[in-house]
Amino acid sequence: MEKFELHILGCGSALPTTRHFATSQVINLRDKLFMIDCGEAAQLQFRKAQLKFSRLNHIFISHLHGDHCFGLLGLISTFSLLGRTAELHIHSPKGLEAILSPMLKFFCYNLSYKVVFHEFNTKKTTLIYEDRSLTVSTIPLQHRIPCCGFLFSEKLGLRHILRDMIDFYEVPIYEINKIKNGFDYLTPDGVLIPNSRLTMPADPIRKYAYCSDTIFNPEITEQLSEVNLLFHEATFAQSELARARETFHSTAEQAASIAKEANAKQLIIGHFSARYENEEQLLSEASTIFPNTIVAKEGLCIKI
Amino acid sequence: MEKFELHILGCGSALPTTRHFATSQVINLRDKLFMIDCGEAAQLQFRKAQLKFSRLNHIFISHLHGDHCFGLLGLISTFSLLGRTAELHIHSPKGLEAILSPMLKFFCYNLSYKVVFHEFNTKKTTLIYEDRSLTVSTIPLQHRIPCCGFLFSEKLGLRHILRDMIDFYEVPIYEINKIKNGFDYLTPDGVLIPNSRLTMPADPIRKYAYCSDTIFNPEITEQLSEVNLLFHEATFAQSELARARETFHSTAEQAASIAKEANAKQLIIGHFSARYENEEQLLSEASTIFPNTIVAKEGLCIKI
Numbered sequence: 001m002e003k004f005e006l007h008i009l010g011c012g013s014a015l016p017t018t019r020h021f022a023t024s025q026v027i028n029l030r031d032k033l034f035m036i037d038c039g040e041a042a043q044l045q046f047r048k049a050q051l052k053f054s055r056l057n058h059i060f061i062s063h064l065h066g067d068h069c070f071g072l073l074g075l076i077s078t079f080s081l082l083g084r085t086a087e088l089h090i091h092s093p094k095g096l097e098a099i100l101s102p103m104l105k106f107f108c109y110n111l112s113y114k115v116v117f118h119e120f121n122t123k124k125t126t127l128i129y130e131d132r133s134l135t136v137s138t139i140p141l142q143h144r145i146p147c148c149g150f151l152f153s154e155k156l157g158l159r160h161i162l163r164d165m166i167d168f169y170e171v172p173i174y175e176i177n178k179i180k181n182g183f184d185y186l187t188p189d190g191v192l193i194p195n196s197r198l199t200m201p202a203d204p205i206r207k208y209a210y211c212s213d214t215i216f217n218p219e220i221t222e223q224l225s226e227v228n229l230l231f232h233e234a235t236f237a238q239s240e241l242a243r244a245r246e247t248f249h250s251t252a253e254q255a256a257s258i259a260k261e262a263n264a265k266q267l268i269i270g271h272f273s274a275r276y277e278n279e280e281q282l283l284s285e286a287s288t289i290f291p292n293t294i295v296a297k298e299g300l301c302i303k304i
Numbered sequence: 305m306e307k308f309e310l311h312i313l314g315c316g317s318a319l320p321t322t323r324h325f326a327t328s329q330v331i332n333l334r335d336k337l338f339m340i341d342c343g344e345a346a347q348l349q350f351r352k353a354q355l356k357f358s359r360l361n362h363i364f365i366s367h368l369h370g371d372h373c374f375g376l377l378g379l380i381s382t383f384s385l386l387g388r389t390a391e392l393h394i395h396s397p398k399g400l401e402a403i404l405s406p407m408l409k410f411f412c413y414n415l416s417y418k419v420v421f422h423e424f425n426t427k428k429t430t431l432i433y434e435d436r437s438l439t440v441s442t443i444p445l446q447h448r449i450p451c452c453g454f455l456f457s458e459k460l461g462l463r464h465i466l467r468d469m470i471d472f473y474e475v476p477i478y479e480i481n482k483i484k485n486g487f488d489y490l491t492p493d494g495v496l497i498p499n500s501r502l503t504m505p506a507d508p509i510r511k512y513a514y515c516s517d518t519i520f521n522p523e524i525t526e527q528l529s530e531v532n533l534l535f536h537e538a539t540f541a542q543s544e545l546a547r548a549r550e551t552f553h554s555t556a557e558q559a560a561s562i563a564k565e566a567n568a569k570q571l572i573i574g575h576f577s578a579r580y581e582n583e584e585q586l587l588s589e590a591s592t593i594f595p596n597t598i599v600a601k602e603g604l605c606i607k608i
Binding site: 067 | 318319320321322325326344347348351352368370371374375377378381382385386399403406407410411412
């Protein structure tokens with residue numbers, strides 16, 4: 001299987017603590033890096049995770065609250081000091097470019113590269129990134145301000161050649177790529193060898209969904225169907241349900257019921273309120289509903 | 305002696321590393337806290353140092369480079385989440401309010417307290433803060449943009465009462481404060497007891513000077529005369545002298561010669577370039593000129 005990993009750089013909520021940094025994550029798909037949210041000190045956590053700045057070209061910002069984007073200025077500034085030349089693409093709800101540009105002009109007036117802002121509509125699911133192995137789509141969420149989660153879907157790869165059968169039928173090399181793409185093979189004698197005899201199916205595609213910040217919203221489960229890993233915010237324990245509703249956040253139990261409803265393979269909870277000295281209660285409440293739940297933690301790297 | 309301490313929150317330079325945070329320090333004078341510079345993640349380091357946010361009312365920004373002020377937004381935002389009501393005063397060169405205000409309006413539109421900006425002229429020494437135990441004055445520095453260091457001077461305290469002599473002369477309690485302030489005592493019999501027989505001198509005043517960022521500039525030594533502790537930037541080793549001049553920074557040796565010329569009691573060097581994997585070379589070069597030199601380090605607390 002190709003590399004598809006999630007790095008947790010920060011999983012606290014608005015109020016930082018000595019235990020948690022503000023929100024930021026990195027997806028590593030085949031050594032291309034994608035950052036999701038960029039809270040204060042994300043660049044420091046990125047370095048600590050021993051990730052390579054040069055592999056990061058796209059940043060996805062869920063919403064314009066400070067704990068999800070105050071790290072952008074430092075990161076952009078550092079890239080320039082390092083002499084970056086590749087464009088940096090920042091995808092976010094409307095408003096980020098207008099508010100960030102004056103700061104960039106003032107503090108980073110001599111940027112060595114271009115920052116390209118892409119602003120998306122938070123009301124509907126939109127394909128916002130695509131390359132030959134990945135698509136990223138928005139997941140409309142309900143928070144106090146416009147907000148989206150992100151669905152990272154691998155594209156179906158090539159079928160796997162059965163080396164023995166290729167040798168047996170003496171398939172010439174220039175035919176291999178077609179066969180990997182699912183075509184049958186016609187021998188020089190005019191015999192059609194069905195693709196299924198020459199190949200094994202491609203690896204199943206994998207999906208990662210990021211949902212933060214959001215009030216409990218079962219409407220998103222359809223889009224999350226069968227994801228391999230779901231990150232869902234779990235700011236509060238069930239005892240703070242009223243507070244969760246009031247602030248448009250979720251409880252750990254609610255996160256778990258989204259995972260269950262979506263038939264996700266694994267759930268990782270995060271965006272913890274500063275009031276919790278550890279995450280035992282949150283994990284316990286989520287696991288009761290959805291057993292395959294893990295707790296986010298700075299420095300954690302999970303294979304998807 | 306009353307408490308007068310320096311906490312190092314960050315002592316790296318523009319490029320953060322896994323070893324150093326961007327510049328920020330806190331002075332603790334009798335449990336009043338004063339922040340000097342506020343690089344990214346200063347609020348996190350502040351918490352780690354177990355300092356109390358409620359004791360911090362004044363922040364002094366040396367100059368408007370990102371590594372000295374990108375932490376302000378997060379700090380201001382956190383204070384509001386914590387329900388702060390006391391005004392927060394930010395002293396800086398001209399321009400900070402104009403550039404920060406739109407961000408504050410956007411991200412912290414409902415601040416629970418007032419942020420008051422005070423902008424100073426960086427060309428001449430100015431008294432920018434005063435209370436009954438402390439003055440803070442600017443130290444004009446030479447950097448690529450307008451920049452000042454800061455001189456923290458204790459005010460002379462009260463003289464110490466000699467308890468035995470007070471008892472001997474049967475001095476009434478209501479006279480004590482006058483005597484602490486240096487007045488003589490007139491007994492009911494009309495005998496004048498000189499203050500020197502009733503008291504010991506007040507503790508000597510202490511001074512702390514912060515000089516960063518700056519090119520080597522011996523003109524500042526007069527203002528630094530006899531300081532108890534001098535923080536001077538030492539971005540580079542002597543081998544990078546040309547680079548230091550070009551970027552308006554100092555070498556460790558230059559920092560030490562400022563300390564020596566000023567007859568400072570102790571020197572602490574910081575603002576280390578990311579190129580150094582440790583500070584041995586910098587310490588060695590500084591110590592040759594000024595033996596009582598120490599190296600700044602995140603988490604370090606030094607009594608002044």
